[in-house]
Amino acid sequence: MNLLRLLILIAVGVLIINFTDSFAQKKKLTYKQVFEGSRDMRAMMMMSRPQGWADEENYLEMKTDPSKQGSRPILMKTNVITGVSEQYIDNSGIELPEGFSIERPSSSLENNYYLFYQKNNLYYFSRSDNLFLQITKDAAEEKVYKLSPDGKKVAYVKNNNLFVYNVEKEIEMQLTNDGTDLIYNGWASWVYMEEILGRATQYSAYWWSPKSDMITFLRFDDSPVPEFYITKADGQHGELEKQRYPKAGDPNPFVKLGIANVDNGKVVWADFDEKADHYIAWPEWTKENQLTVQWMNRGQNNIIIYTIDTNSGHKKEIYNEKQSEWVEWFEDLYYIKSNKGFILRTNADGFSHLYFYDMNGKLKKRLTDGRWEVTGINYVDEKNEKIFFMGWKSNSTERHLFSVKLDGNEFKQLTSTPGTHSCSVSPGGKYFIDTYSNITTPSRTELYSIDGKLIRTLSERPNQADEFELARVEMFTIPSGDGYELPAVWYLPADFDQNKKYAVIFNEYGGPNAPSVRNSYPFGMSSHYYAQNGIISISVDHRGTGHFGKKGVALMHRNLGKWEMNDYIAAVKWLKTKSFIDTTKIGITGGSYGGYVTALALTQGADYFTHGIAEFGVMDWALYDNVYTERYMDTPSENPEGYKNGSVFTYVDKYKGKMLVTHGTIDDNVHMQNSIQLIFELQKLNKDFDMQLYPNQRHGIGFPLSQHATKERVKFWFKHLLGRELDVNKD
Template structure:
């Protein structure tokens, strides 16, 4: 068929315009926040359940305010606190209400310590009298109101103090705190990092007692890092870090009586021998963790979770704070390990909600106050992934689960007896909830591979949508100009398992061509990198690589989460074995596809992912031609006790598990191109890991590339650091793959 010249010219011109319209994403755009998602500012429900508060900042004046909004209308109803009205405070970075919401703790001059800890200057602001009190002239940690808001407890230089807000009298309730030796009321490094909490003291519900943990870390080996800064001589950061198999802090539980002004140490072992259940007649606490303490609904009963060092035997104890007698309420064991639960919730009758993997999947259980099982609330071959709470009024428990597929999340409600389950979200994807204090409403955050986060207000009773609060339509409109490729979700059958996978192809993908493949993974125990969610920051980088002709793939192999305990715990005592086998097998299988060049397959990862990518290019040297490892563990002997021993036991008990899967012991297998990157100030995965890897590679006469970012922590960020890092990785991929 012959087209007129004018029509041909029109078609060519139109094609040129369409081609020109596709913008190519740049690293500068990615790391300057061009694709930043609109997010609902962190909010907190007020006790009335009808309103919530948000911390707002005026960028022009620098003032901060705590503003109140109506759930139903979304309109601002009033301002509770404005820094412009507070003498001596230009702005504040955070706040905590007292129980009756009559006073608020304001945090200023926040100085980060580690991942979750910080030192701050705190003020107490009385919302009715407008009185403002500085808690301490020094930067302190974890300030906390007493239940009646008459006092504030806090930690300063490893000791616990109480300030009486009425008399302004200050009392010091511990005196033996010492840096790198004794810690009272806050956690040591490894508890903070691996048990995910810092504040290790709790007021009882009537304000008469304070339960607290003491850490004696005097026998824990010290780790030091040179921090170069800009001075003539570098400084040294020295802290206690227990590596696998080494001494932990000795942890002890104490109760402080405010009337008697005395502390008593609770001898858990002596007390529990008397109170043990028949099912567990002998209890020995010689080397153990106390990962959680929490007061129950009974004001003088403290719950204490005690975990053995192997982390496969968990006791829930109830301590009577009047006579210091302890009872064993619940015991849970596992051949591998027991995960700590944050979901312990006490009902009015002191019965409690508990979550556990005891039937092979994480589910909700309801026990009476003596630890007798009343009901398994949820059950099925799916996981409860979040527990939101119990509403006494409606007699319903609210939770999130994978019942609609392991890459999805939905919000549900259910009766404590397991009946009348309701799905409260309707769209397939990742749904999460933030409930009002009285469980009248919840804010639903929804995303899937095509939809950046959308926030809607819904009724907790049935999930009915009340209104849309916020969406990211502006981002979607902006992204149209780039014509990004979709993130395709699928599964791939590897070693007898259907593994979750996503793939990003070039926009102009042609199945008759062959493309190089870059695989990303993390693969740590219980993790998830493949989900039905919108682009993360790294996904925009993958789009940049796709524009340059690469296919990007991520596969969640054995050991990752949300597919049941057996799938997750198969890697027990063998970290880096089955996960690496799955990545190698997945790469080989993908290499069989007509459009993938099996001679050009690379892999990269960060942290645990760097451990994996290092092993992959060594053990899979016939499959992978390139690897990038950022902040990798290169031997689990170098990592901390709590994380490592949970999955590996100690090096003394399991030397082969540590060594056979350590990249240090396979360097002679390196054939492809390898880039090794680390932050010099990484307090988590120490740069020691990379230095040892470098030495082994040098002695094996293997050529590779490496980079150290001075003083940067595990996240390797600050200033232009991330941009520089991703430029380096991009150049390496373009040159080597």
């Protein structure tokens, strides 16, 4: 018996020694590695990814010549089966005037037509014709320039008018003539760019027809929209930037839809009432040159798709949807050739699914169904009548590739590895490239046949778990107390000890249908760094972030702030049942909407959250733009109680913790006004807080000021959660 006990003790000792030795061999993360991007953190570096498809059997990727040190990457096409690469485009022999490079165009089309923009002028080059032209020769700035689909024309906005240049005739034609400082043709009003068309459009508000014979465009009149003044502190006297920005309840720009014939310059206007209080957006051409457009009422609970007669401007309704809360734009609407119909993604039944309609608006087939969501159409193989799409089926924290036939049959999930996938399907639907990660696996890119057979791994980020002392990452759910299981992920110290006490940082965004909890590998390593220093990082998604379909998101209607705080507080209560949580150090941080929920947590939720960093957040919904705000809250006059209950200012008297507030001084999205009004309310109550303003920064802090902002964040957490000062050279 004594011998057995001795053997057990020796065995346990060996295990402890081996574990300790193994643990000791791992490197500590340093501040400079994590936040300043040291090269030895290979997992933080960008991973090479394919650039798309050259054809059905070859994908595109950027490669450098290993025999030439310091050579620039060039575009290569690589055979799917053999893996053999060759240069995709041979630019040798191309001679352009000095100062122009075929490798650095401003825009290009099919690797044959190129645009260059230099010194406020546009230049055109055709490889097939070996033709180089200077298109414009004046001092005016040309904006949002685009080649026509046939490469023979160039459209652009100048002085807020729309122009087209015919390359073959070498003639510039002005399509509109009423552009002013308030009237824009083909150039988006700010709120349309930000909330409807998207920042990726860079204010572009015109669209070429497939046959290159017409351009449809939106014309905006910003004269009804109130001005907002943004102050720049530059120079001796500063500068004043005027922005037409409609806040909640404010008038919108007038908008109408034009169709311009680029051969004769004639413009036809679609028969919408320009003065009506509505939204017109997302014009789209079918493959047969038929024009469609989406219309939405000011209340954003009714959306209609119209076809537009390009000769008369008459409109015809083909789809009409109403919801009791709000509707959303159809951003991935797909029109099938030969006017067979269109594929539409909507959450009208409570979950986002695909539907197939004919061009008269008759439902031909519901393609997907169930208590899960389609998150986007990936690719449509019209020849084989198959739709590829992304979504989640059994786990809302993941994203996978699926396919279904146009008749609703042969539904398949094509990716199987747990995690978050991003896929590119080949033009003929035989292969797909899959980039994915999960909480323990850094990103990797793999090539598959469409039946799910792995062909080969194309690239991967090294897993640093064997080299560095990384956190123990776990995904789980937290009960809300009223029936919801809230997705959560936390990063525990590698040497986690239940007998110790740990501070906590909530990392949140929290906006409607905008989850923070994903089964994916973080791009940065900050949560691992904090865990190494004894802080648990956690993200929890409330019921309105999309995991429970439109049913969950719809609870936020007229109630922004309510369920966010309800569920975050439920998470804190759950944490407080754990003996290893230091309940005096519960932090929260986020930017934009995350800045809002952080400030709300430190005020309305002050009995639960003790520390926070609120970055460029909305503090009162009356101060934010009308399109976003009214979608969820209606107008202030329609929902005064909702605005009051959702305002941080309503609860500032409850604030008792420590908060750092940050904002860019020229933020044109969430105005610095929000943070200034917040600190004014805190000052009137003699409350303590910290603040950092970042001069000439918009929505988010850019380099090099971002380095300072990062350091201030880490310093804040070290000081208040660890009780010591950060040393960037040692920590």
